[in-house]
Amino acid sequence: MLSLFHTADWHLGHYLHGVSRQFEHQRFLDWLLGELLSKQADALIVAGDIFDSANPSAAAQARFYEFLVKTRTRQPDLDVILIGGNHDSASRLDAPSPILNALGVKIVGGLMRDDQGGIDWDRLIVPLTNKSGEITAWCGAMPFLRNADLPAGEQGSDSLIAGVTMLYAELIAQLQKKSTPGESLILTGHCYMVNGCLSELSERKILGGNQHALPVELFPDNIAYVALGHLHLAQRVGLNEHIRYSGSPIPLSFDEAGYTHQVVQVDIKPGLPLETMAVKIPRSIELIRIPNGKDFAVLSELVFQWKTCSLKITFRRSNGRSLN
Numbered sequence: 001m002l003s004l005f006h007t008a009d010w011h012l013g014h015y016l017h018g019v020s021r022q023f024e025h026q027r028f029l030d031w032l033l034g035e036l037l038s039k040q041a042d043a044l045i046v047a048g049d050i051f052d053s054a055n056p057s058a059a060a061q062a063r064f065y066e067f068l069v070k071t072r073t074r075q076p077d078l079d080v081i082l083i084g085g086n087h088d089s090a091s092r093l094d095a096p097s098p099i100l101n102a103l104g105v106k107i108v109g110g111l112m113r114d115d116q117g118g119i120d121w122d123r124l125i126v127p128l129t130n131k132s133g134e135i136t137a138w139c140g141a142m143p144f145l146r147n148a149d150l151p152a153g154e155q156g157s158d159s160l161i162a163g164v165t166m167l168y169a170e171l172i173a174q175l176q177k178k179s180t181p182g183e184s185l186i187l188t189g190h191c192y193m194v195n196g197c198l199s200e201l202s203e204r205k206i207l208g209g210n211q212h213a214l215p216v217e218l219f220p221d222n223i224a225y226v227a228l229g230h231l232h233l234a235q236r237v238g239l240n241e242h243i244r245y246s247g248s249p250i251p252l253s254f255d256e257a258g259y260t261h262q263v264v265q266v267d268i269k270p271g272l273p274l275e276t277m278a279v280k281i282p283r284s285i286e287l288i289r290i291p292n293g294k295d296f297a298v299l300s301e302l303v304f305q306w307k308t309c310s311l312k313i314t315f316r317r318s319n320g321r322s323l324n
């Protein structure tokens, strides 16, 4: 059996209306370390948007590297795979890859082409081993694809989907070449699929409408699991249990306050149907809207109403329970 954990869209270094999310991220990473250990996970996949910006703060980077060292020190057999998202700088993520490889962590920030334009596909293909150290699956790690990554002649907006499809098809072909019968094929990517459910305040502003949505046919039936990042609401793609967005671990906007934040635990047993389980992430800080959880008021108005005793506030958790 192979047990893998799928998470994405950490956005380390994020600020919400000027408030640092450092505490929430630290709590999440500490919790994740404990989960990986207690569930004896074999692999961890982080599907992009590791950092909130292309130029993350020293504090955000320190938190990231500290997490990787702790994970590998506590669980030396855990395969860790990370890819770049649209918020990440591909080259910044790739820069420490020699050190991370030596630590046993595979990071693919972006596609790298040689002078002839060829892609080093081996960089994107990672073996996953079970507790006995046997290879039981192969993971194709496709970072977020930018226009410049697409094959020549596929940069126009109409052919963007065709270009992305070609690259995924090539990765899958390379993945199949590496594997032998009985070994599962897994993919991770950072992209927007058709009919995905977007958060109004968080991801929509970075997507140019729906014209770049990719069809689910991108992933053929022989792929056991697709670990996606980009959308912050945990969801499966269409009716496919095995093609999922894990969602972000913390709410990145007030629109996301009601989401159930989770990581996905995927158990792959040879010859048996895949099992996916949502592992709920404890919320360390509540996002609360005043006065009524739906609308919001200007602070000066609230202070005035509070002083004149005309404001009555009932705090409610995102799950609807009253806080007071």
Ligand SMILES: [Mn+2]
Binding pocket: 009, 011, 049, 085, 087, 230, 231
């Ligand atoms: Mn994101």
